[in-house]
Amino acid sequence: MKALARANNIADLRALARRRLPRPIFDYIDGGADDELTLRRNSSAFADYELIPDVLTDVSNIRTETRLFGQEVRWPLMLSPTGLNRMFHPDAELAVARAAARHGLLYGLSTLGTTRIEELAKEFAGPKVFQIYVFKDRGLTAEFVARCKESGFHGLALTVDTPVAGNRERDRVNGLSLPPRLTLKSFMSFALHPGWSLPALTGSKFDFANVSHKVDALASGPMSLFDYIGGQFDRSLTWRDVEWLASEWGGPLAIKGVMTPEDAKHAIASGATGVMISNHGGRQLDSAPAPIDQVAAIRDVLGDGPDVICDGGVRRGADVVKALALGATACSIGRPYLYGLAAGGEAGVDRALSLLLEELERTMILAGINDISGIRARHVRSRGSRR
Numbered sequence: 001m002k003a004l005a006r007a008n009n010i011a012d013l014r015a016l017a018r019r020r021l022p023r024p025i026f027d028y029i030d031g032g033a034d035d036e037l038t039l040r041r042n043s044s045a046f047a048d049y050e051l052i053p054d055v056l057t058d059v060s061n062i063r064t065e066t067r068l069f070g071q072e073v074r075w076p077l078m079l080s081p082t083g084l085n086r087m088f089h090p091d092a093e094l095a096v097a098r099a100a101a102r103h104g105l106l107y108g109l110s111t112l113g114t115t116r117i118e119e120l121a122k123e124f125a126g127p128k129v130f131q132i133y134v135f136k137d138r139g140l141t142a143e144f145v146a147r148c149k150e151s152g153f154h155g156l157a158l159t160v161d162t163p164v165a166g167n168r169e170r171d172r173v174n175g176l177s178l179p180p181r182l183t184l185k186s187f188m189s190f191a192l193h194p195g196w197s198l199p200a201l202t203g204s205k206f207d208f209a210n211v212s213h214k215v216d217a218l219a220s221g222p223m224s225l226f227d228y229i230g231g232q233f234d235r236s237l238t239w240r241d242v243e244w245l246a247s248e249w250g251g252p253l254a255i256k257g258v259m260t261p262e263d264a265k266h267a268i269a270s271g272a273t274g275v276m277i278s279n280h281g282g283r284q285l286d287s288a289p290a291p292i293d294q295v296a297a298i299r300d301v302l303g304d305g306p307d308v309i310c311d312g313g314v315r316r317g318a319d320v321v322k323a324l325a326l327g328a329t330a331c332s333i334g335r336p337y338l339y340g341l342a343a344g345g346e347a348g349v350d351r352a353l354s355l356l357l358e359e360l361e362r363t364m365i366l367a368g369i370n371d372i373s374g375i376r377a378r379h380v381r382s383r384g385s386r387r
């Protein structure tokens with residue numbers, strides 16, 4: 001697709017996605033909670049860090065491989081779990097996973113994905129983790145663990161920043177519901193975007209593939225997506241449940257949504273092998289700090305062993321180098337690949353990943369860093385601490 005080839009960066013892919021999707025669907029991807037302070041801060045915080053280059057270090061050969069969730073990956077970048085991918089493109093999660101595989105990246109499948117755990121595993125041999133939302137029906141969690149073991153998933157990520165749905169006002173204004181409630185305004189927006197596949201949304205293939213036997217949103221009739229799903233989550237979750245999950249699973253487990261050194265320590269003490277520093281892409285607690293600003297303090301208390309993944313706001317390859325210099329093992333992205341998916345299916349995801357990885361490699365060359373493991377704290381400086 002010519003338009004994809006002309007996209008020079010993630011912002012260009014966002015513009016393409018905006019053109020291709022009906023407004024309520026684009027806003028669901030793009031939006032954040034309340035005043036979207038955290039959404040904006042997640043990205044703008046990266047600008048507060050400068051990269052300090054070395055020179056004359058022989059950058060003719062750049063090594064970017066690392067380990068994540070115990071797996072060898074080609075780049076320190078993973079694809080965050082995101083729900084409802086079939087709303088953005090009919091090829092949904094499989095398109096995303098195929099593009100991830102082509103680049104040797106770790107893929108995260110959401111509990112609220114529209115592709116079954118088993119189907120994803122059959123199509124995607126690469127490194128993969130399953131993201132768990134704990135529902136009031138606790139039997140579902142044990143089921144997920146068993147299905148992931150059976151299907152050969154390499155890790156789990158337990159999302160803990162969603163005891164209740166964030167207040168996503170764009171979605172309220174747009175009347176986003178399941179199935180979509182076609183007000184005149186939203187009907188016009190859907191009608192003006194024939195390239196977007198309405199059958200994919202309303203047809204039999206659209207459901208929460210992994211939980212629909214227990215949580216059938218379509219059967220329950222039109223209602224707010226957030227009120228419905230938020231009402232299914234178990235708010236009584238504590239660190240005891242992490243201990244249970246860690247022992248039931250027995251493999252790599254990250255807690256997604258950790259924002260403080262204290263909670264990071266709790267996570268590891270409870271049996272997790274890593275943390276995803278995340279505020280859910282600014283979609284939950286507005287005014288939460290940007291993940292990049294929490295990386296150094298969290299690495300400091302955890303020491304070298306555990307995976308520390310910086311999740312949120314990454315829009316340039318240079319952002320990844322900054323996060324690694326502050327102590328992250330890797331970064332994780334949500335919207336960047338979703339913009340690509342919406343803009344052009346698998347080819348669009350591929351474009352998003354190629355752009356970010358080319359930027360990452362170029363940044364390493366320009367900063368005189370020839371190996372990911374050679375990124376050091378001295379390669380980054382907070383603008384606030386400039387001498």
Ligand SMILES: Cc1cc2nc3c(=O)[nH]c(=O)nc-3n(C[C@H](O)[C@H](O)[C@H](O)COP(=O)(O)O)c2cc1C
Nearest residue numbers: 029080081082083110159280281312313333334335
């Ligand atoms: C449309 C959308 C759906 C998401 N669905 C989930 C989900 O099902 N589970 C989850 O843990 N996080 C979910 N997230 C959050 C992402 O995993 C990730 O934390 C966030 O997108 C990172 O921020 P970024 O979009 O700035 O990269 C979702 C994010 C978006 C944009």
Ligand SMILES: CCCCCCC(=O)C(=O)O
Nearest residue numbers: 083112165226229230283
């Ligand atoms: C918490 C309400 C619904 C969440 C659906 C998927 C998700 O995590 C998101 O951020 O959107």
